[in-house]
Amino acid sequence: EIQLVESGGGLVQPGGSLRLGCAASGFTFSQYYMTWARQPPGKGLEWVSTISATGALTYYGDSVKGRFTISRDNGKNLVYLHLNGLKTEDTAMYYCVKGNYQSWPVLGTQPDRGQGTQVTVSS
Secondary structure (H helix, E strand, O other), X not given: OOEEEEEOOEEEOOOOOEEEEEEEEOOOHHHOOEXXXXXXXXXXXXXXXXXXXXXOOEEEOOOOOOOEEEEEEOOOOEEEEEEOOOOHHHOEEXXXXXXOOOOOOOOXXXXXXXXXXXXXXXX
């Protein structure tokens, strides 16, 4: 059974930082791209960042480029998202997704994703 468990969310002031983590199990983690997506309150899911299977390639949405960093540890089946320079518009539920999904909503079969971790940016 594929499991993705996110952690690290919380309440942070504008300009602050967080590190989100995602623990993966139930599949050969090192063979898959991994993606972070987020869902702001009252809105649909949107792509945040994707990392290749080896970690050599990373991709970012325009709204987070230069502020967020994605990384992974294939030895521990973990993928991270480092959030810096947080803005109120970054407030959302953040999801870890198995695979390379840079366009949302996804048509057809929905990808595996975790339950999410909430990030709230507020003063």
